[in-house]
Amino acid sequence: MGFRKDFLWGGAIAAHQAEGAWDVDGKGPSIADVMTAGDVKTPRRITRGVLEGEVYPNHLGIDFYHHYAEDLELCAEMGFKAFRTSIAWTRIFPNGDEEEPNEAGLKFYDDMFDKMRELGIEPVITLSHFEMPYGLADKYNGFMDRRCIDFFVRYASTCFKRYKGKVKYWMTFNEINNQAEWRKMGAHHLAQEGAVLVKEGDDLEAMMYESAHNELLASALAIKACHEIDPDAKIGCMIGMNGVYPASPDPHDVLNAQKAMTQKYYYVHVHAKGHYPINMLKKFERKGYDFIKEGDAEILAEGCVDYIGFSYYMSFATKFTGRFGDTYDFSEEDYVRNTYLKASDWGWQIDPVGLRWCLNWFNDRYELPMMIVENGFGAYDKVEEDGTIDDSYRIDYLAAHIKAMRDAVTYDGVDLLGYTMWAPIDIVSASTGEYDKRYGFIFVNYNNKGEGDMSRGKKKSFYWYKNVIATNGEEL
Ligand code: BG6
Numbered sequence: 001m002g003f004r005k006d007f008l009w010g011g012a013i014a015a016h017q018a019e020g021a022w023d024v025d026g027k028g029p030s031i032a033d034v035m036t037a038g039d040v041k042t043p044r045r046i047t048r049g050v051l052e053g054e055v056y057p058n059h060l061g062i063d064f065y066h067h068y069a070e071d072l073e074l075c076a077e078m079g080f081k082a083f084r085t086s087i088a089w090t091r092i093f094p095n096g097d098e099e100e101p102n103e104a105g106l107k108f109y110d111d112m113f114d115k116m117r118e119l120g121i122e123p124v125i126t127l128s129h130f131e132m133p134y135g136l137a138d139k140y141n142g143f144m145d146r147r148c149i150d151f152f153v154r155y156a157s158t159c160f161k162r163y164k165g166k167v168k169y170w171m172t173f174n175e176i177n178n179q180a181e182w183r184k185m186g187a188h189h190l191a192q193e194g195a196v197l198v199k200e201g202d203d204l205e206a207m208m209y210e211s212a213h214n215e216l217l218a219s220a221l222a223i224k225a226c227h228e229i230d231p232d233a234k235i236g237c238m239i240g241m242n243g244v245y246p247a248s249p250d251p252h253d254v255l256n257a258q259k260a261m262t263q264k265y266y267y268v269h270v271h272a273k274g275h276y277p278i279n280m281l282k283k284f285e286r287k288g289y290d291f292i293k294e295g296d297a298e299i300l301a302e303g304c305v306d307y308i309g310f311s312y313y314m315s316f317a318t319k320f321t322g323r324f325g326d327t328y329d330f331s332e333e334d335y336v337r338n339t340y341l342k343a344s345d346w347g348w349q350i351d352p353v354g355l356r357w358c359l360n361w362f363n364d365r366y367e368l369p370m371m372i373v374e375n376g377f378g379a380y381d382k383v384e385e386d387g388t389i390d391d392s393y394r395i396d397y398l399a400a401h402i403k404a405m406r407d408a409v410t411y412d413g414v415d416l417l418g419y420t421m422w423a424p425i426d427i428v429s430a431s432t433g434e435y436d437k438r439y440g441f442i443f444v445n446y447n448n449k450g451e452g453d454m455s456r457g458k459k460k461s462f463y464w465y466k467n468v469i470a471t472n473g474e475e476l
Contacts, residue, residue, distance in 0.1 A: 001410050002406060002409065002410060002472065002473060002474065003406065003409060003416070003472050003473045004416075004417075005472070006081075007081070007416070007417075007418055007419070007472060007473070008081050008082035008122060008124070008169075008371070008417055008418025008419070008420070009079065009080065009081050009082065009418065009419060009468070009469040009472075009473075010075070010080045010081055010082035010083050010084065010121070010122075010124070010418065010419070010420040010421075010424075011075060011080065011083060011084070011420050011421050011422070011423060011424030011425075011441075012083075012084035012085070012124070012373050012374050012420040012421065012422050012423060012424075013064070013084070013085050013422075013423045013424070013425065013427055014085065014086045014126065014129035014130070014131075014174065014427075014430070015085060015086045015087060015088035015091075015129065015131060016030060016032035016033070016058050016061070016086070016088060016129065016130060016131050017032075017058065017061060017423075017427040017428045017429075017430060018061045018062050018064035018085070018423075018425070018427045018428075019061050019063075019064045019065040019088060020058075020059060020060045020061035020062065020063045020064065020065055020066075021061075021063070021065035021066065022056075022058060022059040022060075022061075023059075024065065025091070025102075025104035025105065025108065026091070026094055026102040026104050026105060027088065027090050027091045027094060027102075027105060028090040028093075028094025028095050028096075028133055028134070028135060029049075029050060029090065029133075029134040029135075030088065030089065030090045030131040030132060030133055030134055031046070031130065031131065031132045031133075031134055031137055032058045032130055032131055033050060033056060033058055033059060033134060034046055034047045034048070034049060034050060034056070034134055035047075035056065035058065035433060036054050036055060036056060036433065037055045037056070037057045037433040037434070037448075038432045038433045038434070039432055039433075039434050039436075039448065040345065040346055040432060040434075040437075042432075043432075044431075044432065044433045046197070048138075048197075049134070049138075057428045057433045057434075057435070058428055058433075061427065061428055062425065062426065062427055062428070062444045062446065062454060063454060064425075064427075065108070067454075067456075068112055068115065069115055070456070071425055071442070071456065072112075072115055072116060072119055072121065073119065074425075074442050074456065074458075074462075075119075075121065075424055075425075075442075076119040076120065076121060077466070078424070078441065078462060078465050078466040078469060079466055079469035079470055080119075080121050080424075080469070081120070081121065081122060081418070081469070082121060082122040082123075082124050082169075082418055082420055083116055083121045083122070083123060083124065083420070083424075084123075084124035084125070084126065084373050084420040085112075085123075085124075085125065085126070086125065086126040086127070086128070086129035086131060086174065087109055087125060087126075087127060087159060088105070088131055089127070089128055089131050089132065089133055089155055090131065090133045090134075090135075091104075091105030091106075091108060091109075092105045092106060092155055092158060092159065093133065093151070093154070093155050093158075094133070094135070095133055095135030095136070095139075096132070096133030096135045096136035096148070096151050096155075097133075097135065097136065097139070097140075097147075097151050101155075101158050106158075106162055109162075109163065110162070110163070110166075113163060113166040113167060114166070117166065122168065122169065123166065123167050123168075123169070124169040124171070124309075124371070124373065124418070124420060125159075125163075125167050125169065125170055125171070126170075126171045126172075126173075126174050126238060126373075127152075127155070127156050127159065127170065127171065127172050127173070127222065128152070128172065128173050128174065129174035130174060130430060136148050136151060137197050138197065141197065142197070142211060143211035143212075143214040143215045143218070144207060144210060144211050144214070145214075146214055146217075148214065148218070149214055149217050149218040149221065152218040152222065153218060153221045153222055153225060156172070156222035156225060156226070157222070157225045157229065160225060160226050160229040160230055160233070161229055164229060164230045164233070165230075165232075167233065168232065168233050168234060169233070169234055169235075169236070169371070170226055170233060170234070170235040170236070171235070171236050171237065171238040171309045171373070172218075172219040172222050172223065172235070172236075172237060172238070173215060173218075173219055173237070173238060174238045175238060175239065175240030175311060176212070176215060176216070176219070176237065176238065176239065176267050177239055177240055177264055177265060177266075177267040177268070178240050179208050179211075179212055180208075180263055180264045180267075180332075181264075181332045182204050182205065182208045183204075183331055183332055183333055184332045184333070205287075206287070206289065209284065209287075209289055209291065210289070210291040212267070213291050213292065213296075214291075216267065216270050216271070216300065217296060217299050217300065219237065219271065219303065220270075220271075220274075220299050220300050220302065220303025220304075221299060221303060222235075222303070223235050223303040223304065223305060224302050224303045234306040234307055235305060235306055236271075236305045236306060236307040236308055236309040236371065237267070237268060237271035237272075237305045237308060237309060238309045238310065238311070238373060239265065239267060239268045239271075239308065239309070239310040239311070240310070240311050241265070241310040241311065241312050241358045241362075242312065242313060242314050242315055242316055242354075242358075243261070243315045243316070243354050243357050243358050243361060244257050244260040244261055244264065244315070244316045244317070244318055244330075244335075245257055245315060245316070245317045245318075245338065245354075246317070246318065247317045247318060247319040247336045247338075248319070250320070252320035252322075252328075253318070253319055253320050255320070255328050256318055256319070256320040256328050256330070256334070257317075257318050259279075259327075259328045259329065259330050260316075260318050260330035261361075262277060262279050262280065262330075263280075263283075263329070263330040264330065266279075266280045268308060268310075268362070268366070269365075269366075270300055271304065271305045271308075272304060272305060272308065272365075272366040272368055273304070273366070274300050274301035274302070274303065274304045275297065275300055275301060276292075276300075283327075283329070286327070305368070306368075306369070307368055307369040307370060307371055307417060308362055308366060308368050308369075308370045308371070309370070309371045309372075309373040310358070310362070310370065310371075310372065310373065310374075311372075311373060311374030311375065311422065312354070312355050312358055312372060312374070312375050312401070313348055313374070313375065313376070313422075314343075314348040314349045314350065314351060314354070315338065315341070315349060315351040315354035315357075316332075316335050316338075316349070317335065317336050317337070317338040318330070318334045318335055318336065319334055319336045320334070321334050337349075338351075344377065344378060344379065345378075345379065345380060346378055346431075346432075346437065348378070350377075350397060352397075352400035352401045352403065352404040353404060355372075355375070355401050355404040355405055355408075356404040356405065356407055356408045356412070359405060359408040359412070359414045359416070360408065360412055360414070363408075363412065363413070363414050363415075368415075369415045369416070369417050370414065370415065370416055370417065371416070371417045371418045371419075371420070372405060372416070372418070372419045372420070373418075373420050374420070374421070374422040375398070375401050375419070375421055375422060376394075376397075376398070376421050376422035376423060376439040377393065377394045377397035377398065377439065378429065378437040378438065378439050379391065379393055379394060379437075379438060379439075380436055380437075380438070381426075381438045381443065381459065383443070383457075387457065388460070389443055389457070389459040389460060390459075390460050391459045391460055391461050392460065394439075394459075394461045395460065395461050395464045398421060398461070398465070399464075399468075399476040402419070402468065402473055402476055403476055405419065406473055421465075422439055423439040423440055424440055424441050424442060424465075425440045425441070425442040425444060425456070426438040426439065426440040426442065426443055426444040426446075427439070427440070427444075434448050435447050435448050436448045440459065441458070441459055441461045441462040441465050442456050442457070442458060442459070442462065443456065443457040443458070443459055444456060445457065
């Protein structure tokens with residue numbers, strides 16, 4: 001009953017949201033380095049290059065580049081068994097299309113992984129976490145150009161060779177499926193996934209499916225390379241999983257929600273089974289898409305994942321509007337509020353039971369080990385006069401979600417390898433570019449206005465999580 005003895009308790013961040021040092025030691029700009037600051041009401045913008053007068057929060061991050069040793073020591077104090085971060089692609093290949101890697105970038109991660117090992121922490125590494133080289137986006141239009149598949153595989157293989165024996169758990173593209181919601185976020189979501197820089201008049205839907213296909217090929221080829229280079233390593237996909245419920249038992253709503261799940265999560269099907277679900281192939285045929293070329297099916301079939309990594313923050317509900325007729329195609333514009341759930345200050349609906357639902361959804365279809373590599377609660381934290389921070393709301397959120405995953409393990413037989421909550425230390429928000437949307441057990445003294453000295457402090461949740469790990473999830 002309960003979690004396995006070697007359960008990987010830990011936390012997760014991404015290079016671009018934490019490291020800062022965006023142009024240090026030969027690093028090139030990534031797509032994250034041309035995203036401006038926003039907030040809960042103001043969307044981030046993507047600029048053509050780094051422009052004077054704009055504010056780019058990822059350039060500074062929390063200066064993890066220079067503070068990772070002390071930050072990892074704080075994580076070790078909580079008893080972390082695993083730490084998930086990403087390698088910034090542009091530290092290794094600054095423009096993305098170089099023949100040779102940047103040694104200073106490779107050395108930086110050597111040192112970081114050595115530090116983790118010294119602390120008894122297993123590195124769990126994402127190869128691309130919204131970090132496509134700006135050079136590839138600008139020059140090749142990202143994964144719209146098949147040459148980017150080779151550039152990614154070269155980068156991935158360089159990492160597998162260099163960190164063989166140091167890194168056992170890999171993932172290819174962070175939340176590769178976010179781009180399925182291209183209608184809501186437009187160019188932002190496509191570019192964040194490393195797809196494309198788009199212009200007026202582009203057919204975003206067609207571009208999304210084509211560039212996602214090329215990204216899936218890149219992922220499959222990297223997985224194959226990983227298996228060949230380091231047979232002891234495990235490599236997974238990373239899916240942004242937020243289940244879609246029907247808004248009511250009306251059969252139209254139920255079918256609509258089912259189609260939404262296929263359209264949002266066919267990416268995991270390709271990763272786990274090595275081919276597209278027929279439902280999606282029918283859609284491509286209907287739309288006249290011909291981006292699947294000879295030989296692609298074999299590539300996908302040979303690059304299946306060892307485990308499913310996924311993030312979970314919230315769930316959605318959808319109401320059938322009839323806008324796509326008999327196809328029942330999904331549009332995220334048809335989401336409705338779920339009146340059974342409360343939401344965070346950013347409108348993210350809180351649904352711990354939904355996490356168990358998602359674990360079962362994956363398990364029933366793919367029967368693969370899983371790792372929850374992100375789950376957390378973004379909130380405004382208040383520092384009291386005595387310097388303490390009572391973030392009981394974060395503890396409540398995490399406790400309810402950990403209980404749900406414990407039930408999925410105990411009662412539903414889910415094979416769960418680990419849980420790396422997001423994010424053990426306050427970092428820059430990916431969607432809004434804010435500092436004030438905080439997730440951490442560790443407070444970072446820095447805010448949206450650029451005030452603060454970046455010093456680190458422990459919140460109430462720090463001590464709570466330490467006990468969760470010490471009791472292997474028994475005491476929540
Ligand atoms: C996930 C991303 O979507 O959610 C992270 O993988 C991100 O990069 C996290 O930070 C939380 O989202 P946000 O927008 O609150 O930072």
